Amino acid sequence: MTFIQVITIFLFAALGFLLFIIILGLVIKLFIFNSLKYRYQKNHAPELIKKKWFINIDNFKLNWFGEINPKGDKIILCIHDLGFSSRQFDNIEEYMLKKNPATSVVSFDLRGHGKNEIEKYHNLGKHLFDVKQVVTYLINKYPDQKLIILGTGLGSLLTQEVMGLVNVEKVILASLSNKIFYQSLSKANSRIFWGTIFNSQKLIPLNYEPLDLMENNVGMQNYKKSLADSGFISVREFYQFNTLQRRFWKALSKNSDKVEVIQGDSDRLVNPKKIAKKIANFSNLNFKIMKNVRHFPLNDIEVEKILKDI
Known part of the structure; x- marks a missing residue:
């Protein structure tokens, strides 16, 4: 040699x-x-401050929406979608105050959304953590009131760790999501590729056009403002979103008897064939398809049609 x-x-x-x-x-x-794991230090007992902030055990302040009637009989906890905020549920609160004051409507801004502080490190596991903490707080604070959870899009996926709790009476999922991007795919894929190699916290614009996802003019204006501030997702969150989906369907299979799904047939954030295959596996799931409805049925359908059975 x-x-x-x-x-x-x-x-x-x-x-x-x-x-x-x-x-x-x-x-x-x-x-x-x-991974959806979130490591935290326990610094503060969960507490609702002046009906404005929910202080989590890691001492993060979540902007709070709505008031709880201490003499009421039901609480609807709403979890908003990606790029939106708790203001997505203005019409739900207004409807309940008029029709059924004994039912309280509350929500909070997910981290990186609404009036919350901007965090340096993005992690969808934090959202799961926050939802579980808020639900646990409400169950312990108001044990005599029935708890209903209403989620939209990403918010629907975030119900996965609480839908099985005994104290949760019902879960309403007003639109699912099985994809994040529906346009500017080449740019998004390029950012994902380079972000995977060099920087998982690199932010990718959602590039959502409100008119593609809803028809309601007031809702569109609110959503447009929200997207300007929080219409981004990190590369790591893109990967976590897929994990979130897989776990969601497993959780749904165990709790489908108390879950109602309301899905628009013109939703650009849903692959209809994949959803149809998934739904076909659930014989006892209350699944409703709304004709000519886009991604936000809560904004485009009369609230009464969605909440009439509550």
């Missing part, structure tokens, strides 16, 4: 080892990216 052959073998071995390290690093990265 000549000296050149030895050098060649050595170089190929070194390149092979380097390639192995790169691939191993990417695999580890993807494993971390897909």
Whole structure:
């Protein structure tokens, strides 16, 4: 074996080892990216402050929406969609105050949305954590009131860890989501690719056009304002979204008897074939398809039609 052959073998071995390290690093990265774990320090007992802020046990302040009637009989906890805020439920609160004051409507801004502080590190696991903390607080604080959870889009997926709780009477999912982007896909994919390699916190614009997702003029204006401030998702959250979906369907399979799904047939954030296959597995799921309705049925359908059975 000549000296050149030895050098060649050595170089190929070194390149092979380097390639192995790169691939191993990417695999580890993807494993971390897909994880929904959130490590926190317990700094504060969960508390609702002056009906304005919910202070979580990690001391994060969540902007609060609505008031709870201490003498009421039901509480509807609303969880908003990606890029929106708790103001998405103005019409729900207004309807209940007029029709049934004994039913309280409350919500909160998810981290990175609405009036909350901007966080440096984005993690959908924090949203799951917050939803569970709020639900646990409401159950302990108001044990005699029935709790109903209403989610939309991302908010629907975030119900997965609480829909099975005994104290949760009913879960209403007003639109599902099984994809994040529906336009400017090449730009989004490029950001995801480079972000996967270099920076998982790189933000990707959602590029949503409110008119594509709803018809209600007031709702569109509110959504447009919200998107200007929080219409982004990080590369890591993109990967976590897929994990969130897989876990959601598993949770739904165990609790479908108390879940109602309201889905528009013109929803651009849903792949209809995939949803149809998923729904076909649930014989006792109350699933309603609304004709000529886009992604936000709560904004485009009369509230009474959605909440008439509450």
